[in-house]
Amino acid sequence: MNPETFSADTVIDAVSAVFMVVGALMSLAAAVGLLRFPDLMTRMHAATKPQVLGLFLLLFALGLQxxxxxxWPVLGVAWIFQLLTVPVSAHMVGRAGYRTKHLHPELLSTDELEAVVQQAAGKRGFGDDDAATDRR
Amino acid sequence: MMQLVLTVTTVLLSLAAGGAIIRIARGPSLLDRVLAADVLLAIVGAALCIDMAVNRHLNNLMLLVAVSLIGFVGSVTVARFVADRREKSRES
Structure with a gap:
């Protein structure tokens, strides 16, 4: 094969094409995870893929193109901004999901918040917490 | 080659957006819908990125940042709203 066909332009194009296709696959993986996973916590796990890794791959491909x-600094600022905001919103959604019992406790391997919640409920009386568990 | 990449990524992102919209329509709770709407915004951002990369311009970059900001503010607001409502209904 003629080495002249592998110019730097072709290589850069190929790398950015691969990054774009993989970044789009991240979005598809998130959609499949949203449809297939059973509860809110596992769906949150799937939803993070296009927000961080997918955006990184696509911005990298854009910078190469x-x-x-x-x-590159502009793209880095856009990605770091996403990296700062995504954990905050995921924390808020996960906290609200835990409080409103949007989870299957039998699917969790550990629940580190349960002892704290039990202690807080013990100070306030168990009647409220039992009613909340039934409402799930 | 860029046209082939554009076609492939368009198909992938369309399927992904369809899945997210199905989850928005079917999601059993409000938080599932918020999460799916967040994923839909991420897919829109991915489409903007691919458009910029294929056509080699940077016109959509501020729109990309604005879209991620809207997703952040929206999901935080709805999460606060869900938590707040439950606190009130417990006290009453």
């Missing part, structure tokens, strides 16, 4: 150095 632009062929200039000054776009």
């Amino acid at each position: 632009m062929r200039s150095w000054w776009v």
